[in-house]
Amino acid sequence: MPTVAVIVGSLSAASINRKYAKALAKLGAPLLDFDFIDLSALPHYNNDLWPNPPQAVLDLKRRVEAADGVLIVTPEYNRSFTGVIKSALEWGSRPWGKSSWGGKPVAITGTSVGAVGTAAAQTQLRTILPHLDMLVMGQPEIFLRTTPGLFDENDDVTNEETRTLLLGFMQRFATFVERHGTPNVQIAAE
DSSP states (O other): OOEEEEEESOOOTTOHHHHHHHHHHHHHTTTOEEEEOOOTTOOOOOGGGTTSOOHHHHHHHHHHHHOSEEEEEOOOBTTBOOHHHHHHHHHHHOSTTOOSOTTOEEEEEEEESSTTTTHHHHHHHHHHGGGGTOEEOOSOOEEEEOOTTSBOTTSOBOOHHHHHHHHHHHHHHHHHHHHHOOOOOOOOOO
């Protein structure tokens, strides 16, 4: 069964995006294995740290490279994706010629209490990820608005219409990973 590295762009334990990511993993469990990568120890990108990279950086790179695909679940802060996602993208793409993201199929989604449900953050990620040689799933796009009680204490989706929508998203993503998942592609330095 393909493995998907899950990047949640919020560090809060009570994050609605973390609950959303767990709900998606439950829906997709018959088709994919999910590896939630903890980004809480990941420092801001600093090129000076490469001679002795932090363990969190090495762990991120190793787990992304081992995955068949990537699921990014992003909050939207000030009309953008979060700094923790940016740091993960920077660390994973370096050092030059050793990107962990190369060739990875990726799906992007996110939730908020606002009506646009992270649309701006997702749109920005869609412009950046192809530059990292990631293959972005184009459809379906899910800009989920979270309402009170949408996810229960077991991370299940309580609204049947939303559950059906999200199940379709995960089925489509599983097919996308099966079709496009490849081993990590390294760009050789010349």
